[in-house]
Each structure stands twice: as C-alpha cells, then as structure tokens.
Amino acid sequence: MKYYLKEIIQNNFNERNAGSKARIDTDHILEALGYQPLESFLEIATSNSKLLKLTSQFYKYQELQTVFSEIQVGDEVVLQMPIQKQTLLLANCIRHLKKRNIKITILIHDLEAIRKMTMDSISFTTKIQISLSELKILKIADKVIAHNYRMKEKLVELGISEDKIVELEIFDYLLPEITKLKKAQKNNPIVIAGNLDPEKVGYIASLPQNIDYNLYGVGFTSDVKNPRINYFGSYLPNELPSHLEGSFGLVWDGDSATTCSGPFGNYLRYNNSHKASLYLASGLPLIVWEASALAAFVKRYHCGICVNSLTDIADELASLTDERFEILLQNTSHLGDLVKKGYFLTKSLDK
Template identity: 35%
Template sequence: MRKFYLSKNYNEINSAGNKAKTDIETILANLGYKNAGLAQTHYSNKVIGFIMTLIGVLKVFFTISKNDCIVLQYPFKKYYTFICHITHAKGGKVITIIHDLGTFRRKKISAKKEIKRLNNSDCLVAHNCNMKNWLQTQKLKKTIIELEIFDYLSSSKNNKNIKIKTSPIRVIYAGSLGYKKNKFLYKMEHIISEWQFELYGNGFDNNKITNKEHFNYNGFVPSEQLIEDVCAHFGLIWDGDSISICSGNYGEYLKINNPHKVSLYIKCNLPLIIWKEAALASFVTNNQIGICINSLDELDSILPSISAETYDQMRENIKNINKKISSGYYLTKALTEIENNMNKQN
C-alpha cells in the first residue's frame, strides 16, 4: 500500500489552523507519506493560491492507483468530496483528519450535509471521544480513531523555572481577544484579586476595562517567540460570553473540539486551566496537567491554594506531554492504528 497526503497553498502559516495543518504534513512526510499534489506553497494572493491548490488537486488523478491511500485534512473546501470520488474511482482509500466541523464552527452547513460529506471517507481521525460520539450519533458510518490532542512541532523551548509561590500567579490567554468572540474577558475585572491576567493576541479593547490593575495586554506575539519568552504559571482554555460557563457557539464547540492553543500552552510548559465540560478536560485530569473548573470566579480561591508540590508535579507532567507533541506522537499513534486495520482488510 502506497501512502499519500495532499498539500495545498497556505496564505499564511502563523494562524493556529494552518500551523496544525502544516505540522501534520511534516509528520506525514516523516512517516513515509508522499505528497500526491504540488509542493506546499504560501502565496498570499488568493488567485494564485487558488490556482496552485487546484492544480495539486487535479494531480491526484494521475498519482493515486489501486490499493493506495491518501490522507486529507478536513475541511478542504469544495475539493474534499471531489478528491474522495477520484481516489475511490482509482481503487484507493481516503483517511480524513478532522480539524473543524462546519456544523459548529461557522454554522454554514447542517449536520446532515456534513455527515454525508464525511461518509465519503474510509476512515477518520476525530479530535477526541466526544467528537467521535457526536459523529456516530449523527450516523457517520465509517471507522473513527481518536487523536487525543494535536501535536505541535517547534524547535523553540521554554526553559523558565516557574514556581507557584512566585507572586503574582500569572494566567495567560492567547488568541482572539475581541469583544464579539470573547465577552468573558471583559467581565473578568470583577472577579480577579489574587492573580494576574496575561493577554496575548489581537483585538483587545482596553477601553472596556475599568480596573486595569490585574490585566497585562502583550499584543500579538508570534508563537515561536511566545514559547521562548512567556513567563507564567497557567494557560487558560475558555470561550464565550460568560465567566460562569462556556456559552455561545464557541463555548459549545469546546465540548467536542480540541483547541490548538492547548498544544501551544503545553509547548510553553504551562499547566492548564480548563472548563470541566470541555472535551479536553478528561485529558487534563487523566494526565494531571492542570485544573478543571466550573466557573472562572473559582480561580481566586483555587490558585492560591495550590501547593508547591502539586504545581511542580503538574509542570513535570506537562513536560512529558510536551515531548510527545514535539515528536508527532499522537498523530503517529492514530495513523498506526488505521494502517494496521487497513492491512488486515487487504
């Protein structure tokens, strides 16, 4: 069985979504998968990018043969179903790695249509057991393997020796900081007194905060620099409008989604703070790499109560997971299981 993946044009590689996809291409190449299309490109011009991706898609028809398999990263816009049909017509099989589900992310497609699209694949890699269960409930009929967490490839390292008793306790939040996406950020000033909020990203409206004492806005910092320079105790995983629950579309998505920022925080050696109902809460608990909370207003009492021994153990556990995501461990494990299943069927 020959193994392929399909690269495309990425107009910029600093976003979380594109970072995850380019890392996966690197891991696949390291595992012996060959590119069925054109080499990865980074044209910012949309027309040129469209043409390069389209040519790569069409090349699949001349690359794939009987019993070959190809890995596709979903969503792949309008090309996904087309590539699946080409591959099956040539006698090959499709492995799909899910990044985002349009049913949740942008709500521009119904669950019924998305499942119909994904059923064109022969095997899928879902983020976690919650996503797998949702897909099966919606009548996805194909084999689903759980990724657990996204790998994160980077040569950058954080060598800071942080102790929990260092004052103040610093919690970072990285990502989109706009009021529309994360209203909860602008309600935090009323519940913080025992810790410091470190914000990284674009869009924070400082004028909406009255009590600025516990907020430090660092602006956008490239991920490689963030990994090396950040000096904090925890990374926060939260989304939505409320401080008491992850609400709204983005908050609900946390129940089945693996945010890529989790892997970024791990790469920074930061223990995690995450909502108890988030899909990754069980991963945090099972690996003892952070704390799970019901509401953000619990942090004022929880953070100061964490012992030095408990925090140091979290840091050691995080470093162990860091080694795994830095080597492509989780995707390798998922693909090994898929390949073994496919070999048994042949």
C-alpha cells in the same frame, strides 16, 4: 505509496494567527512518516462577487482532480478537514478516489457541522450545505481521526461508523529544539494566548479582578479596562512559547466568565483547542472548563485543573499545594515532550 494533500496559502497576511500552525505541523509529521505531498496552491479570496465565487467552485474542483490524478490504485491519502480549497464538489472528488480503491484518512481540524451550527451570521441554507457536505466526506472515508471521545460520539450520532473513528487525544505542537522555555511558577499570572478578538473571547472584558493575567495574541482591544491584565503583544507560533510566562494556560471561549457560552464556548464541548497544545509545549499546566471535552484529558493525565467558572480559579489556586503543583508540572513536561515530537498524530495513524 502514501500521500497527503498539502495546501499552500500564497497570500497569507495573518501569519501571527496560529490557525495554520496545526496544519503545518501535520504536514511535517506526515512527511517524516514517509507520506508524499500533493501540493495544491490556494489564494485567499479578495472578492465578494457571487459569480466569481461560483466560478471558483469549478476551478477548485478541477484543480483538485488534477492533484489527485497522481495517486495510483491502492495508494493511501490523508486529507486535513476542512479542506482550505473548499468546494461543494469535494465529495465527488473523494468518491472518485474511492472508486480507484484508494484508502482515505480524514484528520479533523474543525468540524464545521458543529462549530457553525449556532452562529447567527451563517445562513440556514449554508449550515445545511456544510453539514451535508462534511457528512458525505466522512462517510466515504476509510478512517477518521477525531479530536476526542466527545467528538467521536457526536460523529456516531450523525451517522458515521464508530469502527472507522480514531481518537487523537490532543494536537501536537512542534517546536525547534533550540527553543528555551520559562519555567511555570505557581504564583505567576494566568496565561491567555491566541486569538483575542472580542467576538471569540468576549469573556476577557469581565475577567475576575482577584488574580493577574498575561495576554499574548492578535485582536486584543484597549477598550478592556482591567488593572490585572498585562498584554505582551503577538508572536509567530514557533516563537510564542519562549515568551509565555505564567503559572497556568487558560483554555476558555465565549462572552462569559461564568461559563463557556455562545458558538465558540459551546464548541469546546467537542473540540480540542489548539492553544491547549501550545500551553503543554510551553510547559504550562492547563485550566479548562469542566464541561469541555478537554476536561477528560486533563483528568486522565493530571496536567491541570478544571473549573465551572473563571470566578473559581482564585480559590483553586489558593488550595493548590506546592507538592501538587510540582506533580502537575512534571506531567505537563512529559506531555509537552510528546506533542513537540508529533507523538499523538503518529500514534493515531498507527492505529
């Protein structure tokens, strides 16, 4: 039998944040491929008590052990990492599965060993714990689905066997068939969608004022004074694509408009931002940072443009011919059809 761990958040008060969209889509794709769900219910912690947090570690461990007890010798299970029901004893849970000759595949959503290593808000001890915990799990697994070749190289550098790593290329973004999209127009504003919290996208405060931008998402602050910015509010992940209107979708993080900087910006060197999948599913070609891992994807499939700085976008658009833009649209439409039907995860699991 083939299984996957399906984690259900019982008190999710932030449904307009697309953070869970990738996990939910993964669940749907796996079920369509015949994987059976192992349901694990999770409540978002509301207490900062160290004692309660410590107690919850053991509770989570016991609960996962109970869930995993359904799996029989020789079965397969897919785990999405990081597991939301996180426990320091997770590696032990997985080690017990391996002893029963159960095949384990890890799909990486975020690699905390990279993402949080440069965050000042995370203590050194916690960073070490995160790194060691993740590496243990990845080393135990039979197969690891990484975002791209850059993440694969980083994992190999961290001691994970290259033979077990498969590249996803891009996340899927499932949409209802009835979704109607607005066609991208060459002279329309640049779309910026997703988490607009200044801590993550501080660069919005210094966007060049020589082009227009349409913003969608949670966390936008009215303190940003830029006459070229139009803010359209937030929508649920499956509704958002039908509201996006623009020419390109921008994938950029950090506090600078001249380069992707800070913990979030640097993470783009290894990460496939889920908003790239949102844009492709919405029919929008991409604008990405030249130094990001996504740049290789954009160049391989000719589905957007790469820039070193946001100040370069105006010149890039000015030199973009109508014929070239139509080619980008055609390639984007093809990729959009693929991500909307779960092609990339299915391909990775076949490998």
